[in-house]
Amino acid sequence: MGQQYPDPCGEVSELNARVVQILKPWIGKKIARGECWDAAALALNTIGAQWDGLYVYGRVVDVSTECIQPGDILQFENVVVEVRTETGGYREAFPHHTAIVYNVTGAGKVELMHQNTGQYGRIMGVTTLDFATVMNGQLTVFRPVPKIG
Numbered sequence: 001m002g003q004q005y006p007d008p009c010g011e012v013s014e015l016n017a018r019v020v021q022i023l024k025p026w027i028g029k030k031i032a033r034g035e036c037w038d039a040a041a042l043a044l045n046t047i048g049a050q051w052d053g054l055y056v057y058g059r060v061v062d063v064s065t066e067c068i069q070p071g072d073i074l075q076f077e078n079v080v081v082e083v084r085t086e087t088g089g090y091r092e093a094f095p096h097h098t099a100i101v102y103n104v105t106g107a108g109k110v111e112l113m114h115q116n117t118g119q120y121g122r123i124m125g126v127t128t129l130d131f132a133t134v135m136n137g138q139l140t141v142f143r144p145v146p147k148i149g
Helices: 015-028 036-047
Strands: 059-061 073-083 090-105 110-113 125-128 135-142
Touching: 015 036, 015 090, 015 110, 036 090, 036 110, 059 073, 090 125, 090 135
Parallel strands: none
Antiparallel strands: 059 135, 073 090, 073 135, 090 110, 110 125
């Protein structure tokens, strides 16, 4: 049996709600150069959140005990996703990728806003991810936090 995930959060933090509010109008458009992390950078810089300017986007969320919220930021490192369907399925690799949670549809199931993907190219698009389909690699969930001082 795979890892169990908490149910979706009942409430979304103010910072997380602002991340989604900032990025939602960009769906179907390109942010900056169209790199995946440009979306996270735009949102975090706009709301004045704390991050390292690279790939640490706030506080790490322990998805085994904490719910995932819209506005959380996912960092993929050497992740392989394997989806099985009635017609076969597919595998997708994310060697180094950043995405933002747009919506939480169930325990461990999210819709992601991201760009620089195989499906949408350098345009911001929305895709789904079931954490149970992550076969290997490191998937880290970050929650935006305010800057100190």
